Amino acid sequence: IVGEAMTCAASGCRWAGVVSMIVALGACSHERVATRKEVAAAQPTPSRFSPALSFEENRGQHDREVLFAARTSTGTFYATADATTLVVPQGAGKSATLRTRFRHASTAHVRGEENAEGVANYYSGADSSAWVQNIPRVKRVRYAEIYPGIDAVYYGRENAVEYDFL
Numbered sequence: 001i002v003g004e005a006m007t008c009a010a011s012g013c014r015w016a017g018v019v020s021m022i023v024a025l026g027a028c029s030h031e032r033v034a035t036r037k038e039v040a041a042a043q044p045t046p047s048r049f050s051p052a053l054s055f056e057e058n059r060g061q062h063d064r065e066v067l068f069a070a071r072t073s074t075g076t077f078y079a080t081a082d083a084t085t086l087v088v089p090q091g092a093g094k095s096a097t098l099r100t101r102f103r104h105a106s107t108a109h110v111r112g113e114e115n116a117e118g119v120a121n122y123y124s125g126a127d128s129s130a131w132v133q134n135i136p137r138v139k140r141v142r143y144a145e146i147y148p149g150i151d152a153v154y155y156g157r158e159n160a161v162e163y164d165f166l
Contacts, residue, residue: 053156
């Protein structure tokens with residue numbers, strides 16, 4: 001609840017002052033609700049609090065057929081030589097899978113483009129020889145020549161994966 005003055009029914013206390021973000025579990029009631037402009041100003045921006053979506057090259061941290069992977073706000077995106085897959089967790093160990101293949105497309109050369117900030121590291125177990133470290137990240141994944149003269153380019157936008165035909 002966003003408000004300038006808050007009355008707490010449980011303890012009889014009262015807060016007043018600047019607009020603030022308050023998580024209430026039903027014990028408080030608000031007297032004034034902030035305007036949309038005030039709420040928007042209080043929201044964290046993705047660029048300040050979360051890194052831009054990027055794709056990591058597969059160096060053994062994923063199944064062999066995966067060339068690049070990206071974690072989105074809803075699941076994990078995988079790029080393979082002939083398809084893309086989005087795996088979305090559904091709870092209780094279940095997931096939904098969306099696989100995309102371009103009909104009648106030629107086998108494309110898949111490559112990462114434009115280095116992104118940072119690297120990925122996977123530390124599994126105590127045996128350091130099994131760790132996968134310093135995995136480069138890229139901003140885009142290009143499927144070159146899926147059709148004559150046409151590439152499919154995947155990129156991140158607002159923590160989701162999109163693609164364009166170029």
